[in-house]
Amino acid sequence: MNSIDGPTFAVSRRSVLAAGALTAAAVVHQSVRAPAASAAAKPAIFYSPHQDDDAIGLAGSILEHRAAGRPVYLVLVSDGRNPDLARLMNTDPCPLTTWADPHPCAAGGSHRLSWPTDGTNKIVAARTAEFMASAKALGVDKVINFKIADDGFSGTAAYDRLVDRIATKVEALAERYPGASHKFSAGWLEHTETHKACSDVAYRLMNDGTISDVRFHHVYAYARPRARRADGAAYVLNIPGSHMKTKRNAMYAYNTWDPGRNLYALGYHSVPELLEAAHDDPREFVHTLPSDYRPGKGN
Numbered sequence: 001m002n003s004i005d006g007p008t009f010a011v012s013r014r015s016v017l018a019a020g021a022l023t024a025a026a027v028v029h030q031s032v033r034a035p036a037a038s039a040a041a042k043p044a045i046f047y048s049p050h051q052d053d054d055a056i057g058l059a060g061s062i063l064e065h066r067a068a069g070r071p072v073y074l075v076l077v078s079d080g081r082n083p084d085l086a087r088l089m090n091t092d093p094c095p096l097t098t099w100a101d102p103h104p105c106a107a108g109g110s111h112r113l114s115w116p117t118d119g120t121n122k123i124v125a126a127r128t129a130e131f132m133a134s135a136k137a138l139g140v141d142k143v144i145n146f147k148i149a150d151d152g153f154s155g156t157a158a159y160d161r162l163v164d165r166i167a168t169k170v171e172a173l174a175e176r177y178p179g180a181s182h183k184f185s186a187g188w189l190e191h192t193e194t195h196k197a198c199s200d201v202a203y204r205l206m207n208d209g210t211i212s213d214v215r216f217h218h219v220y221a222y223a224r225p226r227a228r229r230a231d232g233a234a235y236v237l238n239i240p241g242s243h244m245k246t247k248r249n250a251m252y253a254y255n256t257w258d259p260g261r262n263l264y265a266l267g268y269h270s271v272p273e274l275l276e277a278a279h280d281d282p283r284e285f286v287h288t289l290p291s292d293y294r295p296g297k298g299n
């Protein structure tokens, strides 16, 4: 474990995550204007479907809005319960492959854990501890935890209830912060029901006029080959070097092994490839809602 970047948290900086020298950023014309300082009083509200989506796909935009003088509120939408992740963490030696030397696991390849595998106790608290460390690194003005059970995958009825529960809470924020901009994930392009549910909420609330200034971040863009990540994006954010440094510090919160602070590198064990790719790519990908958008679980 190496300690970097001050006393905020002890960070394990694995060689792979540290390897991302800035490369020449792809130039894509900006078709959505950057946030204007004149909107200073109105917050920008970013919705992270799970712990780790914030650092992977929202952080650069969060820092851009902060630099423009906007208050930034970061919402954790779901509680991130995940029995599979609990089972993975109970496995020794660490199942993360040894494609990197040293072993990419921040624990060095051995966890020595025996967590309950209902996934709701240790996992939720520990993932949220990582989220709070990431939010602190990003310097957001407010963290809002919806604490919504992440259970939309079991069927259509469960999915629809998940959408309803998220919508109720987003509606309350829209009422409390009139004129706020709302940044969701581009769930129609992504891999989980929870991400899709968030964009379904946006679709519903845009249609009934509850929210109007809305953008969508493609968090899973980094799962694509580099040259395809910007496909369909309305705006590619080229993250300045100083912001990229901060974004990487947020990502390290998800690869820190510090049990005394409830940090177990869960984000890294959950989505190592996404974190590696995002660490190495100083861009974020912002979409608008497609005209042929189809709400619902099946897409």
Ligand SMILES: [Zn+2]
Residues within 6 Å of the ligand: 094, 095, 096, 105, 106, 107, 109, 110, 111, 269
């Ligand atoms: Zn591990």
